[in-house]
Amino acid sequence: MQFEPIRSLELRGITKRFPGILACDHIDLAVGEHSVRALVGENGAGKTTLMNILMGLYQPDEGSILLNGREVRFRSPNDAFAHGIGMVHQHFMLVPNMTVTENVALGMKSTHRPFRLDLGAARKRIREVSERHELPVNPDAYVWQLSVGEQQRVELVKTLCLGARFLILDEPTSALTPQETDELIELLKKMSRELSVIFISHKLHEVKALSDTVSILRRGRIVFEGRTEDHSPADLAALMTGHEVALPCVECSDAAPAEGRGLLSVRDLRVRGDRGNLALDGLSFDVAAGEILGLAGVSGNGQRELAETLNGLRKPESGSVLLDGAELGGRGADAVIASGMGYIPEDRNTEGIVPSFSIRENLVLKDVGTVDWSRGGFLRLGPIARNAADLRERFDIRCPSVDTAAGSLSGGNIQKVILARELARKPKALVAVYPTRGLDMGAEEFIHKQLLALRAAGVGILLVSEELDEIMNLSDRIAVIYKGRILKVVPGRDATKRSLGLLMAGVLDE
Amino acid sequence: MNKTMKAVYNAAVVLAATLAAMGIGALVFAAVGADVVKAYGVILTEPLKDLIGITEIAVRAVPLTLIALGIAIAFRSGTLNIGAEGQMLMGILASSAAAIALPDLPKPLLIPLAVLAGAAGGAVWGAAAGILKARLGVNEILSTVMLNYIAAQFYTFLLRGPMMDPEELVTGSGTPQSVRIPRAAWLDRLLPGTRLHAGVYIALVLAVVVFILLWRTSAGFRMRAAGAEAKAARYAGIRVERYVVAAMLLSGAFAGIAGAVEILGVHRRAIEGVSGGYGFTGIVVSLFGGLHPAGILPASLFFGLLLLGADMTQRLADVPANMVLVLQGAIILAIVSARQFMNNPYVQDRLARRLARIRGRPAPNPIPGSPEACPDPSDSPDPCLADEPAALAGGGSRDVRPEDQR
Missing domain, CATH: 3.40.50.300 (P-loop containing nucleotide triphosphate hydrolases)
Incomplete structure (x- = not known):
């Protein structure tokens, strides 16, 4: 698969509104050939929204995308793929009850024969890509059998198999070991000789290790742009959050x-x-x-x-x-x-909370049968409400009210709900x-x-x-x-x- | 958007869905050559013209309410009970058998006994599907539909054999029906000259009971948790399988009570064709009523009206009564599609802005962290994505593991 190389990619004045929030506010971003651009910012800063616009998943309200100086419009991810832009999402886009090969073949139009999928060709391509980039995957494993880390590798392989020449990686290392992370960073450095990368991350040492230039997003705006080597991780962290951060130990x-x-x-x-x-x-x-x-x-x-x-x-x-x-x-x-026993499960959205239940209900999920929250089988709504108000205060759960569905909160707040419930149980x-x-x-x-x-x-x-x-x-x-x-x-x-x-x-x- | 506005919005969506369904129905009416305006006129107004019509709506609404309540329990607990038809038949058999076997019991004893027998009959049939699902992972849609067939054949067998009225054999007419149940088991008629019976009270009381069960007891809380996200419920120590069985048992019991009430209040003997599709219409009523007793009561009256009106169109507008089934189907499709718009903050927000603009007031600022202030799609199931490409909607693929992995 040989296409025109991507020499430059430019976003001009990209603006996207969501209900009540300006997710992207006139963002300008230009990435040249063979370079790695880090895009950092807190959750909700608009990084993912911006990349979803670039991938054609969202349409911008204002602004334009220029590829090699020509304006392009991506109406769907297929358009973006066709131009050689590939994204590895933070939440994996894999079909769990299909094998790795099948997942890759799904996106590879070249394997779509009339009435059948050419799985052999897909498998061959997977082997090529995974050997070339040292990304071992088992082509015959079912995705649901794989760990999160293995699924991440499959995502990478898939994107590369589809012929991506411009990679967008949304927090790619969040599931990898330090060795794997180092390997990935090495690999991405090597690959940046052939292609360009936008690298989204919270982890500033990775940003330091990998990227040439860094852009910092805060509340939908680019607040900083510069060469990575000129700034320490602490500087970047302060720019990202707007205040000094000290993780406890x-x-x-x-x-x-x-x-x-x-x-x-x-x-x-x-x-x-x-x-x-x-x-x-x-x-x-x-x-x-x-x-x-x-x-x-x-x-x-x-x-x-x-x-x-x-x-x-x-x-x-x-x-x-x-x-x-x-x-x-x-x-x-x-x-x-x-x-x-207290438990903060791996998957907070489906194991930690019942997403459609209110925060109030989720806070008593484990103990609803105890005398604190029910008497004679009937719920004690008063204590349950007081408990929720109390924990919301103590754990700084940011929500419009405790009747809000827990699943509509941001990840950090969902985790606070879970933590509040587990800790309140002593x-x-x-x-x-x-x-x-x-x-x-x-x-x-x-x-x-x-x-x-x-x-x-x-x-x-x-x-x-x-x-x-x-x-x-x-x-x-x-x-x-x-x-x-x-x-x-x-x-x-x-x-x-x-x-x-x-x-x-x-x-x-x- | 405040709570009242949300309620108005959701009601408007239901109304729009109903109108859309009636539009589809109008097309079909026109296609079979009926006078659309006249047909709808008859369906929607004719039953309301006299006392008999109004009471007949209520007579139909009673079993619909009872069945829909049971279905709401099952749906809220994560099982799709399609088997109310069969559970109702088993309830009828058990209830009439109990009443016929104990003719000498006094009325205050026999009626509760007959109703409970009906509940037990339906419960057995519902629990069977529940146990199959909980123990063996049998899909409840398949099992309940198949159990419907078994129940229907069993019902026919009993009415044509062991339970058949001996007089039918003597006279030789051979109508498949049981003997009349003893007078002591009859539910009182409330208004002279009409068929409105005391089953109305049973339905109303049970509607309150279901509300209390689901939203005011710890057992109901656990059932809803198991239905809303079985994995999280399991992680929270809730024995999901147990609640699946309990929900199906209750759901079947409600269908069984519906059958019992229908026999004790209306027919006074087990005959063929009693269920009359109530078991399926009850599913529509339940969905239409938002799986909530407060919605199910008006919804069952509305469908009572439709059923009665459809009977009348046959006489008055020359439209086959079965056309009402087309209408029902269209309503299901419309309601299920309308869910896309209900509780969708993205659409609600746009609407709120537009309304605010019309009224000349600035749109209210969303509270930080609220669902209106849509969080970054990267870290939560984002309500904004409801109308974004499907690729994203199916994005959390690692969350969706096949159930049978354990």
Whole structure:
């Protein structure tokens, strides 16, 4: 597939209004050949909207797009593809019950024969692309079987297979390990010799590592544009949020790391995954009261299965889960919840909240049957409303009212609803899975502070994350999970990104 | 947009959908050569011209309300109960069998007993589909439709065999019907000269009961949670399967009560053709009424009017009564399509702006973080996307995992 190269892409005066909000306010952006432009900004700053306009998913209210100096109009993503622009979305655009090959073939018009799909050609192209760019994917796996990280790779491969010569990446590293991130950054650098990239991210060190120039969006406007090398991450963070940001960390807090017996202890856990494989294979660890145990690992190494097993959503084949001395292995989710386990699930929109329920209802989702919220089977609307008003205040949940459907809130506020519910239950232990994924720095700061406050209050926390910064900042000890086992547990202060990264890749060098 | 305005907006959408459906109906009427104006005139006004007509609307509205209430429970709990027709028949069998078997019981005992027997009959049939879904993952639409067939054949078999009125055999006329149920089981007629019966009270009371159940009890809360997002409900410790069975059981029980009331109040014996499609019309009533008792009551009166009016058009406007089925189908399509506009903040916002402009007032500023102030599509299911390309709507693909993965 050879087309005219994209020498320049220019957005002029792009404006887009959504109900009551100016998502993009006369944005000008020009990207030249073989360059990497970082686009940074908090959630809601308008980055994704701008890119969706560029991809033809939205039509701008005002402004124009110029490609190689000629004005173009993208009425749909197909138009944008046809001009060689490809986007990897933050939320993956994959059909879960199709294989990787089928997903790629869907978009590859060249494989569409009359009455059939040429899957062979698609598979060949996938192999080419994944070998050339060192992006290993299994072409025959079903997408729903893949971890988030693997799905991200499939997205990249798909976009490249479709012949993209101008890549838009919407927070591409949010699901990758440090090694993978480094590899991706290397790969993108290499690729920028052939094509241009717009790179959307919150992570300023990645922005520093990868991009030539950076544009900062705040409230729909470009507030800053400049060469990346001239500015430190701290400068960029301040420009992005409008104020100085300091993420809290465990060492800065006064509370001493807890000693004593395991509050949550997991012994020799064996659990089967969705594919019938042994997702957890003899996994053991302990979390003490008032301790944060960080669980580092590439997603797909058993984290989902572990979190689900700990919370009674998956039956273990063998092994035990003890919370404060009580056996939880194999008991149902209701029993686990009643025993004082808190849970911030991976997918906040479908696991953490019922999206169509109001904030008020979501805040009592787990405990609606207890005497606090119902009497004789009838809901106590007064206390439920007071609880919601109280938690809204305490957790700074930004919403028009507590009767608003929780699903219409922004990701940060949804996470606050979940956190508020879990913390208000006064749990003994908390399992937090990717608690800040996709959130901006303000929300991340808030959630980290809450987790540390919880630790100071004597709660044992298992923090599952792929963000090494997050894990290293917050954890007393860090356990690395690899292929369903804990490879090694290291004290938080001794951990380095490099050593953790190697462990996450399964390298145990003594 | 404030709450009143939203209610007005949604009511306007329902009205527009109804008009659209009637427009489709008009096309079909015209196609079969009927006088459209006359046909609609008869359907919508003729039944309201005398007391008999008005009471007959209520007589039809009673089973419709009861069935629609049950369907609302099932739909709200995430199961699509298409089996009210069969559940109603099983209710009729159980109810009339109980009444016939115990003729000597006093009235205050026999009526509740017969109604409860009807509820039990329907509940068994509904729970069967619920258990199949919860235990074996059988799609409830398939199972309830198939159970309808079984119930229909079973009903016919009993009425032509074991439960057949012995006198029919003696006289040799062979009408498939049971014996008359004892007088002590009859629901009182409320107005002399009409068929309006005490079942109206049962329907009204149960409408209140359903509201309380779904929105004022913890069990109802859990049912709605299981229906709205089964995964989140499961993560919150709610035993979703259990509530699926409970919802189908209740849903079937309501259809069974509808059957019982229809027999005890109107026919006074089990005959063929009692259900008369109520089980299916009840689904339309339930959707039309917004799956809420406060909407279902007026909706069932409206459909009572349509059903009665359709009978009358046959005589007065020479349009086959079955044409009302076409109208029903059109209404379902219109209502389901109208949902695209209901509760869609994007459309509501545009409308609010336009109204504000007409009135010469500035549009109110949305509260930060509100659904009106649409959040960045990147981090939440964005209501703005409702009318954006489908590619985005199906975007959260990793959220949609096949149910059977466990």
